[in-house]
Amino acid sequence: MITAEALKDIVGSDWVVTDKGQIEPYTIDSTPPAMMPKAAENIIVVKPATAEEISEILKLANRQNTPIYVRGGGTGMAGAAIPTRDGVVLSMERFDKIEEIDTRSLMAVAQAGVTLGDLLEAADAQNMSFPPHPGDEGAQLGGLVVCNAGGARAVKFGVMRNYIKGMEVVLPTGEIVTMGGKLLKCNTGLPLMHLIIDSEGILGVVTKVTLRLYPRFPGTATMVFSYDDRNAAINTVPAILQAGIIPLAIEYMDREIAELTARYLNMTWPAQKGKAYLIVILSGTNEDEVFLQAEQVVEVCQKHGAVDTLMAERREEQADILKIRSEVQSAVTPNADSLDTAVPPGEIGIFMSEVDKIADKYGTKIPVVGHAGDGNLHHILMQEVADKGLLDQIKEEIYDVAIKLGGTVTAEHGIGKKGIKLLDRYTDERQKQLMRDIKRSFDPNNILNPDTGIVS
Ligand SMILES: Cc1cc2nc3c(=O)[nH]c(=O)nc-3n(C[C@H](O)[C@H](O)[C@H](O)COP(=O)(O)OP(=O)(O)OC[C@H]3O[C@@H](n4cnc5c(N)ncnc54)[C@H](O)[C@@H]3O)c2cc1C
Structure with missing residues (x-):
């Protein structure tokens, strides 16, 4: 194992951390705590400032057979950055120019x-x-x-x-x-x-x-469409795209989630009516173009059951709506897991109603938020689901529905360390072997981020 002294020789003594209290924040990320892999005991944190220093550290790691875990902002949700073996966390925080x-x-x-x-x-x-x-x-x-x-x-x-x-x-x-x-x-x-x-x-x-x-887009607008029926909201998504308007974003949120996140941020969720929301962000070369798109989107949404429309034009109002949507994953606690499935965008309505049936079958509620325009939904499984012993069963049924619809078990959060079993289950042997071969040709001694992203 690399020693702190050897690392100090490369980066200078100010940039090597050995104090347990200071190391602790580098051993967790933003994975739901219940799903977070456990970090190893013996970790050193190093903070290089140049590619040459990183090169020296990696050469040393190969010689001393020491795992290196690269650390970015620690916002990953699949446990990818967590150092699960005794080794070195290589923090990129000084690469900030x-x-x-x-x-x-x-x-x-x-x-x-x-x-x-x-x-x-x-x-x-x-x-x-x-x-x-x-x-x-x-x-x-x-x-x-x-x-x-x-x-x-x-x-x-x-x-x-x-x-x-x-x-x-x-x-x-x-x-x-x-x-x-x-x-x-x-x-x-x-x-x-x-x-x-x-x-x-x-x-x-x-x-x-x-x-x-x-x-910078000269014209932008953020619209919130309220629905009384979440299926009606989600079924609007393919219709917006089919109408020939491609927004920057089409996001979906349940009302409870929107309000809870706003409270968590000390903000106010601007929509008053409905139980479910679509957030549509439009961009264009001028305000007239955006206004024209907005009129078309309003028409489609009303035809599909929207009960209210709110249009934010000022940059601050638009930023507030995006902020509330963006912070959901931090606000909704305690959650046992947050899923990241995606299906072809045209199948998203069927996917939503099939998962609702699963929730009904187990007598529970599964809140949903997601990048609806991308067919990517995050089903949030609350702690009570795990407490009732239903977590694995419900997850498996949701994954199976997604796969049957031509979807994927992780759209954007990745495999990391948390999802290795999923990769194993839903990938064929030949592809798993190709992944291992690629890893070996880049990293023959398996020193960079072991236990992550591939089935060993
Ligand atoms: C509230 C919240 C909302 C989020 N929303 C989204 C979302 O909508 N869509 C989405 O895709 N993700 C989302 N995420 C997840 C997360 O932000 C992304 O996965 C992000 O890409 C992680 O970046 P990071 O710098 O925090 O990486 P970390 O968590 O530090 O690391 C993630 C992985 O990247 C590796 N890594 C980091 N830096 C480097 C580097 N320089 N070189 C090589 N490897 C490196 C690490 O080793 C690790 O394997 C969200 C997270 C939170 C907390």
Whole structure:
């Protein structure tokens, strides 16, 4: 095992943490506590500042056979960053510089420890925007890249992968490589960069990223549609898309969840009527275009049973609605688990009603929130479900329905450490072996983030 002294020789004595109390926050993430993997006892935290220092640490880890767990913002929900074996947590917090907001090529170049919040602010200051919005703005760019995060605002332009154009990576064996660049097209050989995206920190340490930006949308509006019937709300989603309007976001929330999250944030949920809500975020080249889209969306929603419409135009009002939606996962406690299934967008209505039948069968309620425009719902299984001994049974039935509808058991939170059994169950042997082979060719000694993302 690597010693603290050896790490101090690489990064300096100020950047190695051995005090148990100070290490503790680095051993948990945002996974629901009941599902959180247990951290190992003997952990050292190291905070390098350059790719060269990371390279030295990884070479040493190979020589001393020591697991290295890369740590971003700790907002992951699948336990991916948790150090489950004695080893070293490599925190990216000092990689916090935005190097460039390039308004000519519409790209940002930033170190991997920059937070989403800081990137959004820097882009905004240059009249640019970065549409993806996975809920917690404390997530770091490196974490967002290797988790291929989604979140709200993915309907029109897609998830993180669509924005990642280049990166600098330190491979587990210590070589520093650059992939892609400020390029919209780059077909040079096998797409290794796309393997790093969604690799959950097992194929390399991302140190710098190049991300696509968009000019700030001159017109935006956030609308909240209230429904008395949650199935009517969800059934509106394919109809909005079929009408030819592609919003930035179409989000779904149960009323209880919306109000509870608003209270948690000391805010007020603006809609008064209904039991279920669709939040639709529109963008356009000017306000007239957005207004025209808004009229069309209102027509579709009313036709599908919306009982009230609220339109937020001021930036602050729009930001408040997005904030309430984004913080749901932190507000709804105690929850035994928060699922992350997705089905083809056209099947989302059937999916919702099948899960309602499961809830009825077990005499429980399953609150729902989700990125409805992406077919991605988060069913929240409250602690009382686990207390009644129903957790595994209900989860299994929900997963089975999703798979039958052509869906997936995790759309954006990933496998991490929490989902290994799911990967094992829902992936065929050949693909599991290919994943192991890829891991071995990047990381022959399995030092980077063991126990994560693949079935061993
Ligand atoms: C309230 C809340 C709402 C959320 N909403 C969404 C949502 O809507 N959509 C969504 O997709 N996710 C969502 N998430 C999950 C989370 O924000 C994302 O998974 C995010 O990508 C994690 O980034 P992080 O920096 O916090 O990574 P961490 O949690 O620190 O780490 C996650 C994984 O990335 C690896 N990693 C981190 N940095 C690097 C790096 N530089 N190089 C290599 N590996 C690295 C770690 O080793 C680990 O395996 C939400 C989380 C919370 C708490």
